[in-house]
Amino acid sequence: MTRNEITEQIVLARLTKGLTWQELADAVGRPVVWTTSALLGQHPIPADIGKVFVDMLGLDESAIAVLAAPPMRGGLPTAVPTDPTIYRFYEALQVYGGALKELIHENFGDGIMSAINFSVDLQKKSHPSGDRVVVTFDGKFLPYDWVSADS
Template sequence: MNKLEMTDLIVSTRLEKGLSWETIGKDTGMSPVWLTSACLGMNSAPPEKAAAIAEYLGLGEEVAKALEAFPTKIWDQAVPTDPLIYRLYEVVGVYGETLKEVIQEKFGDGIMSAIDFSMEVDKIEDPKGDRVLLTLNGKFLPYKSW
């Protein structure tokens, strides 16, 4: 089973069972953001987490093995067309240089890891319209000279 087949099966099973990513994450003791990313094929899961996800959803060993497989992270489009994903792309396009400047002013020359990383998505209720709070938490990795 490849990552695409795995994702299709996981998503259809989740919908058939009426489960949210939040519920699956809570019930399995995993971050719903990380869990969703693994189930959509963008991260590999350690064997124990892969087995827990497959077991929770009532899916077999093939799904667990596909969850464990190392992904190839490829985007289909240069500029995304889904409105929500495009807005995140737009944020990076508009504020990317600003974020780079501010991060490097505070930390020095380097990058924020997307490997030693966590992300949370929260809802902030607001009378003028609910707000989305994204928290990106990555280890700072300084560039080294040799």
């Protein structure tokens, strides 16, 4: 069974059983964003945690090994996302990406925010004009370290 096939089974089983992503995350003591991303195929899931998910979702035990394997990360079906929710993140980075890059360099120096040593959180915030979505990216700063070939 492929990772994509298992992901489809996970989504179907979660909906059929009426489980929320938060309930799945709570069952293994992991953050909900990480859990959701992992179950959608973006992170390897340690075998002990995979076993909990397999049991909760009624999946075949053979899925545990596939869930534990390093996945092919990233990659959207199109160069520009067409799903409206994902597109809004793309749009926000088009508008604010340059400013964020400049501010990172101004505050930290020449480097990047790690997406490996990283966490992300999503919160709902009440607001008189309508609920707000608060997304927090928390990545380690990695300075560029230009090393010559002779080093």
